[in-house]
Amino acid sequence: MTLRLQPSHTRTLGAHLESGGVHFALAAPNAHAVQLCLFDAQGQQETQRLDMPACTDGVWHGWLAGASAGLVYGWRVHGPWDPANGHRFNPAKLLLDPCARAVLGRYGGEDVHLGHVPGDPARADPRDNAAQALKACVVEDLPAARAGVRVAPAERVIYELHVKGFSALHPHIPQALRGTYAGLAQPAALAHLQRLGVTTVCLMPLALRADEVRLQRLGLSNYWGYSPIAWNAPETRYWSGQSGSTPRSELRALIDALHHAGLEVILDVVYNHTGETDELGPTLSLRGVDNATYYQLQPQAQYYQNWTGCGNCVNVNHPLVLRTVMDSLRGWVGEFGVDGFRFDLAPVLARGDAARQHQFAHNAAFLMAAAQDPVLRDCLLVAEPWDIGPGGYQLGAFPPGWLEWNDRFRDVQRGFWLQRCERLAALAQRLAGSSDAFDPQRRGAHSSVNLVTAHDGFTLRDLVSYAQRHNEANGEGNRDGHGHNLSVNNGVEGPSEDPAIVALRQRQQRVLLAVCVLALGTPMLLAGDEIGHTQQGNNNAYCQDNAITWLNWAQADHALTDFVAALLRVRRKRTRLRAGAWWQDAGAALVPGQTQALWRRPDGSALTPSDWHDAQQQALQLRLSGMATGADAGEAQATAQDADCLLLVNGSDRAQAFVLPTGAWFRHIDSAGGDCQDLALPPAVTLAPQSLWLVSAARLD
DSSP states (O other): OOOOOBOOOSSSOEEEEETTEEEEEEEOTTOSEEEEEEEOTTSOSEEEEEEOOEEETTEEEEEEETOOTTOEEEEEEEOOEEGGGTEEOOTTSOBOOTTOSSEESOOOOOGGGBSEETTEEEEEOOOOOTTTSOEEEOOOOOOOOOOOOOOOGGGOOEEEEOHHHHHTTOTTSOGGGTTSHHHHTSHHHHHHHHHHTOOEEEEOOOEEEOOOHHHHHTTOOOTTOOSEEEEEEEOGGGOOOOTTOOHHHHHHHHHHHHHHTTOEEEEEEOOSOOTTOSTTSBOSSHHHHHHHHHBOBOSSTTSBOOTTSSSOOBOTTSHHHHHHHHHHHHHHHHTTOOOEEEETTGGGGGBOOGGGTTOBOTTOHHHHHHHHOTTTTTSEEEEOOBOSSTTOBOTTOSOTTOEEEEHHHHHHHHIIIIIOOOOHHHHHHHHTTOTTTSOTTTSOTTOEEEOSOOSSSOOHHHHTTOSSOOOGGGTSTTOSSOSOOOOOOTTSSSOOOOHHHHHHHHHHHHHHHHHHHHSSSEEEEETTGGGTOOOTTOSOGGGOOSTTTSOOGGGOOHHHHHHHHHHHHHHHHOGGGSOSSOEEETTOOOOTTOEEEEEEOTTSOBOOTTGGGOTTOOEEEEEEEEOOSOTTSOHHHHHHHTOOEEEEEEOSSSOEEEEOOSSOOEEEEETTTTBOSOEEOOSEEEEOSSEEEEEESSOOO
16 A cells, blocks of 8 residues: 655654654755655565655654554655765665664664765765664653652762663572663662662663674674664663563663662763764764754864764754754653753763854753753753863853762872872862862752762772773773773782782772762762672773673672661761751851861861871861751751761871860771771770771761
């Protein structure tokens, strides 16, 4: 039967079921013509090719009566082949819908997907790629997501994890579910997260990806997921294949399970670039749909701006591209129920146009759109605040309400505790929320995401076990990944059976975890650090979908897990350790909820200006006090919750005596020995080298 498209509307982009058929719309303002190609259920045989009947304001649209969910389709877009002017239209290439919500197939790196003739970028390739091309599937909308979990900013603790890596080797998850969305939703996985006491799970990218050809030829893949090709479609590689489920339904069930466990869920999203890479990369979707609209191009328009280091940059300054991104974000919230987003290389999304020299703009279209959007404005928004473009380092520059990864916190902690190259002044600045970066007049005390490790770089165990990166398995001659890690090996590069080295590494891990959790701001932990996971010195394991990155639960350091859980427990039980408000200087007038910070030498005397910058002075005590917040609570409860806290810091390589303030004090955390039991203290105590104690004026229980 011959089908025909009728003009439709431009209210929605992509393919959407409507009463009696499917509405299709594709944003391609520079195209001369667009064809909708229909395929059999397996996506192998093109059954019909239909001309899109109308284009309104750059959006091609049509209505296909009688069509239903499950329909497989792709686009052929006609227009000039003129790379010198940014146009790369080639109707021989079947294209994936930029708004596809389900995808059939997987990109295998075949050169038939190149828009140009292999070896001759100036000429359009006439070969048809339809048999191997990625194709979109029409889907039914998921039921509207229920209200998610909202965590108070002061309470939030983020836990960054990879869906597959977390459960791939978990012994208490059924074999068939390991490494899948369903696996992470299993009781054993949820119980671990709840036992730790984290509040917020940050899922690494889950949008369907296209692995780079170079990696595929090496037998590798872009395991981290930072090479998206379908922003709205869950990655099929993490689907268990259980009967009655789809990747969409299984991911939705995972997010529901995390919510049921009381956990907030944010999704790491990559709207700054795509897996089509540079001008020599494949034509899979945006490049062929309308290259000059969707991508940031250089003045010589055959080349791409590359502020991402991944070959291209998405042009969210164009209204239709911005709309595509905003629709995608709303879809993840409305259909899947995510509570927020972490934006990879976020400055790319906030760069001005060429007239403004592509500089970061506080009033960039994307930032303004997110701020006013009725769905997104209440979501948690987290920025990775740097890229490699002009003026690309923008820590502290994002709008009020945003959180930002703080690499200064990371580097100062590593420098102070491992390299002995930071002074007390720098340590104190980071402990106190990094107000040099986050202006207290416009940003909350929770704005800094305090981290010591993240997916990008060494794991915590490797940070104290390797002085150099060991990325040979990545196939780049060990040239990839950060070369400046501020790491140490403590005398042996890699694993050691020397009890002294093992003990020292354990102490260093504990103190770095403690300072991350107890500093003012929003702590972030990397999944696996709490069990002592190693990547064998690989600090750029983005392409290692194997035992290098999969968490090794069989060799978990359970004592370290207990230590992290204890840290988070005491943070929950002490108002002074949460990011409710910026710390105030000694003598400042306080209101309920504010905390006063009093910095002292170990003997209790005042720190002098020279002490802050003295390389020999590596110890201090910090007293946090304030007015009670529990006005409606019983007096005893309010007293315990709002009890004064002391952080005793000894960064030197020798034991250090401390004289405590007058009164009763109880130690809750000793990073040196890992002791997390309440202990009543005498007026003077001694801390082991390179250690931190958390003390308060009331017992925890």
